[in-house]
Amino acid sequence: MFVCLCKSVSDHEIRAAVDNGVHSFEEMQERLEVSTVCGACTCEVKQILKKRLNKEVSTKTFSSNIDVNLATSGLA
C-alpha cells in the first residue's frame, strides 16, 4: 500500500528501510524522500516507523534474553 503518494513510497519500503538502518523520521526523509512534498503522509510514516522500531527493540531484547539464558544454563 502506498503511504507517500507524492514519492510513491509503500509501507513495505518504509519497514525495509528501518530493517536496513533507518532509525528516525529525518533519516527516513533522507533515504526515501517521504514527507518532503505535501506532508500528508507524515503521521502514517511516523506510525509505521515507530511500530517497526518497537518490533526491532523487542526482537533484540528477546534474542538477548535467549543468549543470557543459554549462557547461564551451560547450553551456549
Ligand code: FES
Ligand atoms: S504524500 Fe508524502 S509528501 Fe505528499
